[in-house]
Amino acid sequence: MTEINKDPLLSVRNLGVVYETSQGPVHAVTDVSFDVQENEVFGIAGESGCGKSTLIKALLRLLPDNGVATADRCDYRGSALMKMEGEAFRKEILWQEISMVPQSAMASFNPVYRVGDQVVESIQTHRKASRAEALERASELFDVVGLEPGLLKSYPHEFSGGMRQRAMIAMALSLDPGLIIMDEPTTGLDVLVQERILRRIREIRAELKSSIILITHDIAVIAEMSDRIAIMYGGEIMEQASTIELFENPHHPYTLGLKNAFPSITTMGTELISIPGSPPTLIGPVQSCPFAPRCPFDDAACHAANPAATEIAAGHVVRCVNYENSAQFRSLAKEKSTWLS
């Protein structure tokens, strides 16, 4: 882990997001800290409603009016994102430095404009380029993602789901950003198209020097693509480590449960074990470990206070009071009876 010594591309410390609702404040994201290194794929995994999307909305200032984000630190290449003026942030950071591929590319193009014009628009918003130059760049990008440049003249509704997703990736690449946030880039696509898009992302990453934050609920995708992974639950990062470390040496009971819930080639034919219960509502202040109600290994300490994040090895952070017992958890977690009791 030599990269650790270098300055990270994006450094976030204690990021929190609170939505003010009529039922009280909803703590959608609590105390999230992570670093994204240069030219790295950082995966964020978690089930629906765990705060993954809120987290990136907070980074890009796309939160709805009732959402408030706070952070001790949120630095991109040394500039504090949260403290930037709105206009400067819009002109210098958005798309130029941090771009994104949204959750549903289907609905992400304005239906009244040609796809090419929307790529051109995002180039011309930030760079002084003639329309012809921008179009040239757009057709280059379409080539990169494996789309006919002639399709630039088409309207979004003429594209299939996979084509729109690739066009969205092309758009995200248009200004060579330092960081691309991909929010479930393959959700809703069939597996063949998924595979093609993932391969394309990997190729792009090899060619360009952008880092990627990959957000998904698909453990298989994240394991395949990421260098490091953060597992989110109830708005908090439960465990964070390099991909190999996380899969070979998981410490958090939630990580163990997630691993159980996904099929693997070596254990084919055996029944999958799911985690009973449902995710917390996050209304009101967090006073215990959010996973405690569903955790098979919970004890009084888990319900008394929200555990702090502990770095158990270089780059491996766990948020669990009983992380020392993880060896025992690991063997118990393989039994179905453990989760049912």
Next chain:
Amino acid sequence: MSSSRTSQRFRKLRLALREHYRIINSNKLSQFGFWVIILFTLVAIFAPWIAPHDPWEMTYDSNGNFASLRPPSWEFPMGTTHLGYDLFSQLILATRTTLLIGVVSGFISIVIGANVGLIAGYYGGKIDEVLMRITDILYGMPFLPFIIVLIALFGRQLEFIILAIVLIIWRTSARVIRAQAMSIKQRQYIQMAKARGASDLRIIYRHILPNVLPLLLLYAAFNIAWSIITEASASFLGFGDGETVSWGGMLYELWLSGKTRVAWWWFASPSVCIILLVTSLVFVSRAYEEVANPRLRKR
């Protein structure tokens, strides 16, 4: 390069026109309405050349007799007033005034309504609150006392009549456009435009506006129709511009002359024209409404 650009623009224009042609021809009523509007527009443009007499010229028939209160005939196709004014000529010149007032106030009111609606709907919060309270106040404003005060203050001039109509009419379009803007603002592509670093103005006018355009055209047509009716009512009540003839003004003159029971031709022609033009506008806007609201479409 530039010539290909021009030809591209030309092609775009042709495509757009073809689309409008298709909408208008989608049913018989809107087709009828369209041609009536074209006819009135031509009459308005060429009014001074078509009208056989000056609107306030005392006319004499071919026998040299003063033509007062003549019913329609070959010489006076729509009859004459008690002062011998040729109603056909008055009607033609009044078309100009009416159409001018209708189009100008319809246009200004839709521009104001669209901007207020888009800005209130997009920004929300305090800006929305202030703008919508202003429209609420205008909703509480009764038209007649308002126009009486306005005309008492400034005089019976065309500009102030247009101003009065605009101030009353823009409120509805503002409310409707605001509601639509609020809904479109939530769409993912607007979020994405924001993520791409588009400015607020760009999002409002480049991304939201084209998506409310069908609704906007619909309300533009409604506003023109309403302006024409409003102008006619105001003129009929004597608040019209005394310097020009208008359809409402012709009815007002009839009322003043006290010949309502005698001269049926005098009220027939302006009334028919008002009804014809306003219903035509409504027919055409109905066709556009089907574009804006597909649920109205026949299957």
